Structures are given as C-alpha cells and as structure tokens.
Amino acid sequence: MLNYSILIEHWDMYTQGFANTLKASVLALIGSLAIGTVMAVFRIAPIRPLNWIGAAYVEFIRNIPLILIVFVFFVGLPAIGIRFDSFTAGTLGLTVYTAAFIAEVIRAGILSVPKGQMEAARSSGLTYLQAMWYIILPQAIKIVIPPMGNQFINLVKNSSVLGVIAGLDLMYFGDLISSETFVTFDVYIFVAIFYLLLTIPLSLGVGALERRLARSR
Amino acid sequence: MDFIGAYAPAHLKFLLEGFAVTLKVAFISILFSFAIGIVIGVLRYSRIPFVSHILAIGVETIRNLPLLLIIFFTYFALPEIGFKLDKFYAAILALVIFESAMLSEIVRSGLNSIEKGQIEAARSSGLTYTQTLWHIVLPQALRRMVPPIVGQFISLLKDTSLAVVIALPELMNHAQIINGRNVNYVIPIFLLVAIMYFIVNYSLSLISRRLEHKHL
Numbered sequence: 001m002l003n004y005s006i007l008i009e010h011w012d013m014y015t016q017g018f019a020n021t022l023k024a025s026v027l028a029l030i031g032s033l034a035i036g037t038v039m040a041v042f043r044i045a046p047i048r049p050l051n052w053i054g055a056a057y058v059e060f061i062r063n064i065p066l067i068l069i070v071f072v073f074f075v076g077l078p079a080i081g082i083r084f085d086s087f088t089a090g091t092l093g094l095t096v097y098t099a100a101f102i103a104e105v106i107r108a109g110i111l112s113v114p115k116g117q118m119e120a121a122r123s124s125g126l127t128y129l130q131a132m133w134y135i136i137l138p139q140a141i142k143i144v145i146p147p148m149g150n151q152f153i154n155l156v157k158n159s160s161v162l163g164v165i166a167g168l169d170l171m172y173f174g175d176l177i178s179s180e181t182f183v184t185f186d187v188y189i190f191v192a193i194f195y196l197l198l199t200i201p202l203s204l205g206v207g208a209l210e211r212r213l214a215r216s217r
Numbered sequence: 218m219d220f221i222g223a224y225a226p227a228h229l230k231f232l233l234e235g236f237a238v239t240l241k242v243a244f245i246s247i248l249f250s251f252a253i254g255i256v257i258g259v260l261r262y263s264r265i266p267f268v269s270h271i272l273a274i275g276v277e278t279i280r281n282l283p284l285l286l287i288i289f290f291t292y293f294a295l296p297e298i299g300f301k302l303d304k305f306y307a308a309i310l311a312l313v314i315f316e317s318a319m320l321s322e323i324v325r326s327g328l329n330s331i332e333k334g335q336i337e338a339a340r341s342s343g344l345t346y347t348q349t350l351w352h353i354v355l356p357q358a359l360r361r362m363v364p365p366i367v368g369q370f371i372s373l374l375k376d377t378s379l380a381v382v383i384a385l386p387e388l389m390n391h392a393q394i395i396n397g398r399n400v401n402y403v404i405p406i407f408l409l410v411a412i413m414y415f416i417v418n419y420s421l422s423l424i425s426r427r428l429e430h431k432h433l
Contacts, residue, residue: 059419059422060411060415062418062422063371063375063414063415063418063419063422064375064411064414064415064418065375065376065377065378065379065389065414066375067378067379067381067389068378068389068407068410068411068414071389071393071407072407075396075403075407076403076404076407079218079400079401079403079404080218080404153281157281157282157283157284158283159283160283160285160286161285161379163285163382164285164381164382171283171285171286171289174286174289175289178293183297184289184293184294184297185294185295185297185298188286188289188290188293188294191286192282192286192290195281195282195283195286196278196281196282199281199282200277200281203277203280203281
C-alpha cells in the first residue's frame with residue numbers, strides 16, 4: 001500500500017507545488033491567448049508581410065521541443081545578459097510554445113465564420129480591425145472553446161518542464177521530496193494524483209462541451 | 218556568441234550522434250505504440266464489457282498525466298519495486314506507455330468515423346464481427362488515421378527531448394554537454410538544434426498535409 005505519511009508530512013510542499021503548477025499554467029494561458037490571437041490575425045490579415053510573420057512563428061515554434069524553448073529562456077538569454085528566475089523562465093517558455101498552438105485554434109475558429117460576415121461588416125463601414133473585433137472574433141469564440149480547453153490541459157501537463165529547471169512546480173517538489181525521503185514510487189504516485197486533480201475535471205468538461213457543440217449543429 | 222567555435226566539426230558530429238539516438242528512440246517507440254494503440258483502440262471500439270471499461274480508465278489516466286512524470290517513473294520509481302531499466306529502455310517504455318494511450322484514441326475515433334451502415338452491410342452479407350472489423354472497418358479507418366498519426370509522431374520526436382532529465386544521450390543532452398564547455402556556444406547551439414528539429418518535423422508535417430488532401 002501507499003505510504004500516506006509521506007503525503008501528510010510533506011503536505012505543504014505538495015500544495016505549494018500544486019499552486020505553482022496552476023499559477024504557471026494560468027499565466028501562460030493568458031499570455032499565449034494574447035500572442036496567439038495576434039498571430040492568428042496576422043496569418044489571415046490581408047497584408048502579406050504579416051502573413052509571413054504569423055506563419056513563420058507558428059510553424060517554427062510548433063516543430064521544436066518545448067524544453068528547448070524553456071532552455072533558451074533559462075540558459076540561452078542569460079548568456080547574453082538577460083536573466084530570469086526559474087519560474088519566470090519556465091512560464092515564458094510555456095507561453096511562447098503554447099501561443100503557436102493557440103494561434104492555430106483561433107485561426108481555425110475565425111475561418112469557420114462565413115466570409116459574408118466580414119464583407120457585410122466592411123461594407124457597413126467598419127474597419128478591418130473593428131470587423132474582426134466586434135463581428136468575427138465573438139462568433140469564433142464558441143467554436144474555439146473546446147479545443148482551447150484541450151490546449152489548457154496540455155499546458156497543465158507541459159508545465160511539468162518547470163521541474164527540469166527547478167521552477168518550484170509540482171514536478172520540482174516531487175523531486176525534492178523523493179531526494180529527502182529516499183522514496184520515489186509513492187512520492188510520484190502522489191504527484192500524479194495532484195496532476196489528475198487538475199486534468200481529469202478539465203478533460204470531462206471539455207468532453208461535455210464538445211458533445212453539446214456537436215448537438216447544437 | 219561564438220558561432221565558429223560552436224560549430225566546430227567535432228561538435229556537429231556530436232550533435233548528429235545525439236540526433237541519431239533521438240530518431241532511433243522515437244522510431245522504436247512509435248512502432249510499439251502503434252501496435253499497442255491499435256489493440257487498445259479496437260478493444261475499446263468493440264465495447265467488450267469490463268475490458269473496455271478498464272482500458273478506458275487506463276487510457277484516460279495516462280493521457281492526463283505529464284509525460285515527464287512517466288519518464289521519472291519508469292527510470293527512478295520502477296527500480297524501487299525491483300524493475301530496473303537502463304536509460305534507453307526506460308525512455309522507450311515511458312514513451313510507449315504515453316503514446317499508446319494517445320494513439321489508441323486516434324484509432325478509436327478513426328473507427329468511429331466509419332459509417333455504421335458499412336458494418337451492417339458486411340454483417341448481413343455473412344461476415345463475422347471480427348472479419349468485418351479486419352476487412353471492412355480497419356482498412357478504411359487506417360487511411361483516415363494517417364494524418365493524425367503523423368502529427369503524433371511529430372509530438373513524439375519533440376517529446377524525446379524530455380529524456381534529457383535522465384541524461385539519455387539524445388540531441389538535447391548532447392547540446393547541453395557542448396553548452397557546458399563555453400557560455401558563448403549556448404545561443405548558436407540552441408539555434409542549430411532548433412533548426413535540426415524543425416527540418417525533420419516540418420518535413421513530416423508537409424507529408425501529413427499532402428496525405429490529408431489525397432485521402433479525403
């Protein structure tokens with residue numbers, strides 16, 4: 001059976017790690033929503049150079065490992081004199097990485113809104129940005145919510161890379177507790193349970209939303 | 218920044234050796250995950266009572282855990298219960314566990330995308346359930362699954378880099394070793410490593426896109 005005294009004795013470390021995992025995930029979600037929306041609009045705006053920037057960002061970032069991006073913030077930028085603490089470096093890395101995926105989700109959402117909507121908005125005198133902000137994006141959001149939920153689940157799981165750079169998250173504290181207690185199996189089972197406390201309700205929620213959206217079509 | 222020193226022939230060779238390990242681990246893992254993923258996907262699709270419930274719980278648990286945790290588990294925790302693996306096999310085992318769960322979902326939704334009428338037609342023309350599955354449903358579903366499976370392989374290639382935590386001598390690990398020699402190498406090396414991953418993964422994603430247009 002599992003050794004529950006480890007959980008009780010190190011409760012503070014587990015909960016601190018859990019809180020930091022949640023904090024990094026939420027901060028990275030907010031940041032990547034902002035960057036992702038900008039990149040998605042860049043990709044479909046009727047301005048060629050912006051299309052290139054958006055496409056280059058998405059394609060390059062999506063095809064390289066997350067841990068490499070985190071290392072760039074944690075090891076690479078300090079080499080040229082820009083320093084972050086490990087939590088910040090990890091969260092920035094997560095943001096830059098996730099933004100590429102969120103940009104694709106938002107782009108698909110925008111493209112799913114019928115073209116006539118943009119034409120109607122433009123011909124009634126709105127600028128491109130106004131039409132995008134008031135007409136297209138609000139309609140795109142409904143379609144975008146379930147895949148966005150999946151991205152958030154990935155974000156929570158991916159935030160474990162903070163553990164590699166001592167980023168004070170759940171993974172890091174798991175590592176710390178196992179090196180203090182010389183127990184690994186039970187320590188990591190408890191870490192797993194804490195992750196599942198976040199990801200399973202999110203998965204169930206996303207599944208329910210997907211079914212609801214499928215019915216409403 | 219020292220591009221010339223960083224890109225010394227010995228370093229380039231060392232990085233390529235690391236990349237060979239990355240590709241080897243990813244390739245072995247995808248083969249096993251694909252086989253296991255098909256078995257789990259078909260079993261869940263067939264709705265065999267009890268078996269498919271247990272599999273559903275297993276798959277959902279694995280899919281909702283970070284891969285990094287599974288790597289720690291196979292390398293650090295399994296020895297504690299008398300199951301010691303070296304880095305190479307611990308990394309492969311972790312990737313196979315994680316990717317099988319991911320691929321089984323791709324297989325299951327591929328099977329579910331085949332119209333029910335096909336199954337009814339096959340059954341009423343005298344095929345057994347297993348024959349229907351093997352000759353009618355699976356071949357059609359597999360074609361639809363090709364693009365998401367290539368996508369999953371791209372994720373797998375990227376995720377192999379997480380094995381840097383157990384010092385598997387793959388590309389990220391070799392990059393970190395070179396970076397340790399001189400701080401001026403760090404940015405040039407990261408840039409080169411990023412380009413190496415990008416070239417392989419982007420080519421794969423182009424292939425996947427082409428297949429998508431061909432089959433749909």
